[in-house]
Amino acid sequence: MSFTTAQIWTIIIGLGLGSYLLRLSFLGIIGNRDLPEWVLRHLRYTAVAGMPGMITPLILFPQATGGSLDAVRLGAAFATIAISLWTRNATLTIFGGAAVLFALHFALG
Amino acid sequence: MMALPRDYWQGVRDGMPFILVIVPFGAVFGVVATEAGLNLAQVMGFTVLVIAGAAQFVAVQMMVDNAPVLIVLAASLAVNLRMAMYSASLAPHLGRISWWKRGMVSYFMVDQAYAASILKYENTPEMRAGQKLAYYMGIVTPICPLWYLSTWAGAVLGTAVPAGLPIDFAVPITFLALIIPMLRTAAHVVAALVSIIGVLVFAFVPFNLGLLIAALLAMMAGAEVERRMTAKRAA
Numbered sequence: 418m419s420f421t422t423a424q425i426w427t428i429i430i431g432l433g434l435g436s437y438l439l440r441l442s443f444l445g446i447i448g449n450r451d452l453p454e455w456v457l458r459h460l461r462y463t464a465v466a467g468m469p470g471m472i473t474p475l476i477l478f479p480q481a482t483g484g485s486l487d488a489v490r491l492g493a494a495f496a497t498i499a500i501s502l503w504t505r506n507a508t509l510t511i512f513g514g515a516a517v518l519f520a521l522h523f524a525l526g
Numbered sequence: 527m528m529a530l531p532r533d534y535w536q537g538v539r540d541g542m543p544f545i546l547v548i549v550p551f552g553a554v555f556g557v558v559a560t561e562a563g564l565n566l567a568q569v570m571g572f573t574v575l576v577i578a579g580a581a582q583f584v585a586v587q588m589m590v591d592n593a594p595v596l597i598v599l600a601a602s603l604a605v606n607l608r609m610a611m612y613s614a615s616l617a618p619h620l621g622r623i624s625w626w627k628r629g630m631v632s633y634f635m636v637d638q639a640y641a642a643s644i645l646k647y648e649n650t651p652e653m654r655a656g657q658k659l660a661y662y663m664g665i666v667t668p669i670c671p672l673w674y675l676s677t678w679a680g681a682v683l684g685t686a687v688p689a690g691l692p693i694d695f696a697v698p699i700t701f702l703a704l705i706i707p708m709l710r711t712a713a714h715v716v717a718a719l720v721s722i723i724g725v726l727v728f729a730f731v732p733f734n735l736g737l738l739i740a741a742l743l744a745m746m747a748g749a750e751v752e753r754r755m756t757a758k759r760a761a
């Protein structure tokens with residue numbers, strides 16, 4: 418890495434400030450205003466529209482394996498989905514998914 | 527001592543399992559950033575000021591590759607574009623609290639805090655804004671201090687974290703655990719499917735903007751299915 422101290426802090430502060438403004442964007446601007454029903458209807462789906470797309474590449478093309486499909490991670494993902502449908506409990510699902518992940522890692526790795 | 531509301535403690539309890547995700551993730555960032563050549567103050571600067579693991583990893587990786595400062599900033603900020611999505615999604619729930627509280631919510635807006643609180647708000651529509659805020663602050667109570675602490679430990683203890691463990695996968699597991707219970711209606715399922723297909727179709731779009739396109743299409747799909755189902759029920 419060939420950055421000066423000033424450049425490194427420019428990156429840290431710039432990324433910190435930019436991230437904060439992204440987080441504040443709608444929450445800060447919208448504030449007390451009432452939103453029309455069609456906007457609210459779209460916002461109801463932000464979570465379920467954003468998160469599956471975010472993790473799909475992490476599951477199918479993990480960087481740790483250089484982007485190739487990996488039985489350990491794919492198996493753990495399916496197990497996590499199954500545990501979630503079965504238990505309907507986020508805590509049990511996270512612990513169960515992690516347990517399957519490490520079991521597969523040591524069994525297949 | 528001021529008594530903290532019940533919703534706060536409910537949030538703390540619901541935030542606990544994320545410790546399992548945060549601690550290894552933070553520790554690995556500390557190790558990686560230190561090995562890349564950052565000093566302790568700079569590593570902690572990232573973790574406290576940015577407080578978003580994925581973007582921090584991208585920034586450090588691009589610094590190792592000696593990318594220009596502006597490119598490092600653009601690429602790592604692109605990873606955090608999802609925060610604007612979170613902000614929009616939380617606005618109907620927390621938009622009416624005072625400005626400084628919204629400023630505080632924004633600082634602590636990490637993936638887990640967003641995902642857990644939006645799940646709670648959607649399943650408990652009778653919550654008032656104050657209760658929603660208390661729940662949110664409860665969620666971040668176990669997460670954020672441990673994020674700082676584990677990064678610090680990673681930076682100081684360095685290479686003691688065993689290499690080769692699949693800890694990168696802690697994030698997808700957590701998200702699956704939070705998304706699956708949200709798939710309550712056909713509209714939610716359609717939105718999730720469009721999101722998955724969209725991100726694969728638009729994978730070629732640079733700067734992570736494919737995810738944003740996929741998310742916008744998925745929102746529109748979900749909203750449209752809801753509109754049609756409501757119209758059918760009314761007819």
